[in-house]
Amino acid sequence: DIVLTQSPALAVSLGQRATISCRASESVRSSMHWYQQKSGQQPKLLIYGASNLASGVPARFSGSGSGTDFTFTIDPVEADDIATYYCQQSRNDPLTFGSGTKLEIK
Amino acid sequence: EVQLVESGGGLVQPGRSLKLSCLASGFTFSNYGMNWIRQAPGKGLEWVASISSSSSYIYYADTVKGRFTISRDNAKNTLYLQMTSLRSEDTALYYCARIAARARGVMDAWGQGASVTVSS
Numbered sequence: 001d002i003v004l005t006q007s008p009a010l011a012v013s014l015g016q017r018a019t020i021s022c023r024a025s026e027s028v029r030s031s032m033h034w035y036q037q038k039s040g041q042q043p044k045l046l047i048y049g050a051s052n053l054a055s056g057v058p059a060r061f062s063g064s065g066s067g068t069d070f071t072f073t074i075d076p077v078e079a080d081d082i083a084t085y086y087c088q089q090s091r092n093d094p095l096t097f098g099s100g101t102k103l104e105i106k
Numbered sequence: 107e108v109q110l111v112e113s114g115g116g117l118v119q120p121g122r123s124l125k126l127s128c129l130a131s132g133f134t135f136s137n138y139g140m141n142w143i144r145q146a147p148g149k150g151l152e153w154v155a156s157i158s159s160s161s162s163y164i165y166y167a168d169t170v171k172g173r174f175t176i177s178r179d180n181a182k183n184t185l186y187l188q189m190t191s192l193r194s195e196d197t198a199l200y201y202c203a204r205i206a207a208r209a210r211g212v213m214d215a216w217g218q219g220a221s222v223t224v225s226s
Contacts (some may be wrong), residue, residue: 033212035151042201042216043143043151049211055214086151091213094167095141095153 003012004087004098011104017075020101022087031091032070034063037100038083046085047072066080079105108132110202110216115126115220118192126220128185128202133215136160136180137150141213142187146199154200155187170196192224 003025023030033106034047045054047063050070062073074081082105087098114126128140142154154175155167164176177187186201200220203213 031211035213037151042218043203043213045206045212045214045215047213048206048212088151088211088213093165095156095211097151097153099150 001094002028002089002096006085006087006098007082008099009104010076011106012077013106014079015074015076017073018081018103020072020076020087020103022065022072022075022098023046024070024089026092027067028089028091030066030090031041032063032065032089033088034061034072035086036083037083037086043086044066071084074103077093077103077105108204110204110215112202112220113199115200115207117223117225119226120224122192123188123190124192124222125189126187126200126202126216126222128187130183130185130202130204133204135178135183138207139163140178140185141203141205142174142176142185143201143203143213143216144196145201145219146195146198149198152198155206157185158207164187173198189222192222194224196222197224198222204212 005023030050032050035043037043051063084100109131125223139158173191177186202217204215206212206214
């Protein structure tokens with residue numbers, strides 16, 4: 001199975017840039033996707049195919065990378081962005097998720 | 107508006123069975139593959155099972171293979187997960203999620219989840 005590694009937490013000031021990384025144990029090409037999960041809510045798709053913004057998602061969110069190293073960025077961070085962010089790969093079965101990065105406000 | 111509403115969760119003893127349902131609305135259910143994803147309390151997301159739009163292709167995580175069965179009824183716009191021989195480690199919030207069209211493995215809509223607790 002492909003293992004996705006994310007840092008557990010990140011603290012950022014409002015209005016600043018938040019950058020979350022996800023490293024895959026083997027190449028997933030561009031089959032990396034990002035989800036936001038707010039407390040008590042279901043996950044929401046933000047980015048698919050490494051860099052494509054999902055429908056209705058603000059342009060403050062972006063993604064980049066290919067192969068094994070991926071980055072998810074929020075710029076600028078707003079108070080409503082407090083959540084856990086998960087990367088997920090669909091290159092190989094089974095689908096796997098990173099362990100999530102909890103975004104906190106400084 | 108796309109909606110997915112899970113039901114059927116609850117408290118069940120180890121070794122017993124439970125069947126989850128996911129009622130879809132706001133889109134043509136029969137055109138989309140579907141996933142079940144679960145999240146243990148305080149933990150991350152785990153893919154459980156997938157089914158293609160016409161039920162031709164079905165896949166399971168190794169952790170549930172042989173115990174869980176995913177199915178769908180396109181006439182009723184409903185996805186199911188039959189869970190048998192439940193274990194404590196199956197305790198989780200179970201989400202149904204729609205697989206995006208032309209984007210393999212991308213889940214573009216999620217339900218609110220059904221809570222399953224396996225305990226004696």
